[in-house]
Amino acid sequence: MSSLAVRKAAPAAGTTPGTAQGPPLRRRIALVPTITLLLGALYCLLPVAWVVIASTKSGSELFSTFTFLPGTGFAENLSDLSAYRDGVYWQWMGNSALYAVLGALLSTVVSSFSGYALATYRFRGREAIFNVLLAGVLMPPVILAIPQYLLLAKVDLTDSYLSVLLPQILSPYGVYLARIYAAAAVPSDVVEAGRMDGASEWRIFTRIALPMMIPGLVTVFLFQFVAIWNNFLLPYIMLSDDEKFPITLGLHTLLEQGANTPALYTLVITGAFLAVFPLVALFLVVQRFWSLDLLSGAVKS
Amino acid sequence: MTSTARRKSYGVKGAPYGFLIPASILFVLFFALPIGYAIWLSFRKVQVSGLGLGAGARKEVWAGLENYTDAFTDSELLDGALRVLGYGCIVVPVMLGLALLFALMLDSEKVRLAPFSRLAIFLPYAIPGVVAALLWGFLYLPDVSPFYFVLDKLGLPQPDLLDGGPLFLALSNIAVWGGTGFNMIVIYTSLQSIPAEVYEAAKLDGATPLQIALKIKIPMVAPSLVLTFFFSIIATLQVFSEPTTLKPLTNSVSTTWSPLMKVYQDAFGKGDIHAAAAQATIIALATLLLSFGFLRAANRRNKRDVSQGVAR
DSSP states (O other), rough: OOHHHHHHGGGGGSSSSSSOOHHHHHHHHHHHHHHHHHHHHHHHHHHHHHHHHHSSOOOHHHHHTTTTTSSSSSHHHHHHHHHHGHHHHHHHHHHHHHHHHHHHHHHHHHHHHHHHHHHHOOOHHHHHHHHHHHHHHSSSSSHHHHHHHHHHTTTTOOTHHHHHGGGGGGOHHHHHHHHHHHHSSSSSHHHHHHHHHTTTTTHHIIIIHHHHHHHHHHHHHHHHHHHHHHOOOHHHHHHOOOGGHHHHHHHHHHHHTTHHHHHGGHHHHEEEEEEHHHHHHHHHHHTTOOOTHHHHHHHOO | HHHHHHHHHOOOHHHHHHHEEEEEEHHHIIIIIIHHHHHHHHHHEEEEEEESSSSSEEEEEEOOOOHHHHHOOOOOHHHHHHHHHHHHHHHHHHHHHHHHHHHHHHHHHTOOHHHHHHHHHHHGSSSOOOHHHHHHHHHSSSOOOOHHHHHHHOOOOOOOOOHHHHHHHHHHHHHHHHHHHHHHHHHHHHHTTOHHHHHHHHHTTTHHHHHHHHIIIHHHHHHHHHHHHHHHHHHHHHHHHHHHHGGGGGGOOOTTSSHHHHHHHHISSSSOOOHHHHHHHHHHHHHHHHHHHHHHHHHHHHHHHHHHHHHH
């Protein structure tokens, strides 16, 4: 669904639920499902609406005015946040973008190679390799991250950009999705025809298979992007220099310092609002051409 | 076979392994090696001789199963496991129940504003767990929360949401809020793939939408319910960032609230990586056992249902 559809549906809001127009309307609109869903939507939007409004309040308004009454301090909050420790907040945002974009990109490339190989070739050890990769999904991240930290410490790589980036490139779930999409989107006779024409395996992959896999790979990219952007544990374990923190870890430390000083609350709240913003915007834009059905394609198989 | 043909067929044979090289290298470096290292560490311990001062006073020795027996008798770890069990017993049924309910409602006829509701309910998926915990954390704080404002105006008692029993509900709520939308989409898309003819006969027989939902739709999406259950169990056992984020706001979340927090605390707080490695190994094994046990039980049930269906 595009956001366009949402906008089109919105004007109907006044007429849909609750307005008592008797049986004919009830027959046209299923009231119970409509209202249940709207309550669900309200529940999900409530904290987001709260943070949007709370970020406009100045420090004193936050504790004195009614919660859902907009305040007057957004510009001030923004400049306070930007001034906090010489703009370290924007550094965190930049770091998150770097980790998520680069990590998701590399992850998509690796997933496309592996998924294509597992889907289109018959070879010894294929299922064994696939199953071993999948078992990786079940590994609790802490259990991987602690020995990863200890091993990276041996080669002096902890507390670096690479220590957060490298462990997140191989995504078992990404490989799994890429395999499903490659199997569904790349017909074996097309690959065979390429071979007949004398194209190398690499050329068949880059020129024929890869373009066919693009919609699926967009999904892999987005999943990985969200996973890395939202990741807290790995940077929490790997990093100590706050110049390299992603936004999740940055906000956590800001809250830790701010919990005892209510003066910092407004900074935390404004920071949280701005951290929510990019991903929500990304989703609204992307869902125009990214179908969530691709997810079910993976689920059904 | 000519020599060029043979060369080519070798090229084809080698190709899949070539494509798998990057994934294999990464797997060995960041999955196999760390797991192996953790298991190795779990059988070792640091022996301190004398006062533990000077070179050679602390050395690593073989510990056998000592770290494991310690872990099983560690009350902090057991308490954490029980807490997460209680937390999971709230989160998984409520989250999946809501996800199924919303998916069925989205799939029902004549529902209005469905695209808006679907998008709004899915929205929390895009919000990092830390930020979700932070948002709800503020909504739980009496000074700034609208709930307390309303309770205050109504003259009702104001419970402390960040302590004791309510803390479980408060933490569960964050997980339910964050996870319902994603699971709803998974179930909804599988509902959409049911062909319309399946319902036609039931509708002609005068079945109500509720009967259709219970007798036809839910059994048909059982596989995706199993899948969402499976991933929810894994995610629940691994809860870490939400309680860690709420910690600064309340004294009731200890540093060892969940088993994974306990592992982190032992590894980096106490610096006992050997105990942490043993606990981590136990948690990994428990996760594997629970999730595969569940999958097997679900499979057996599915098969039985199918055979019963045939018998009928």
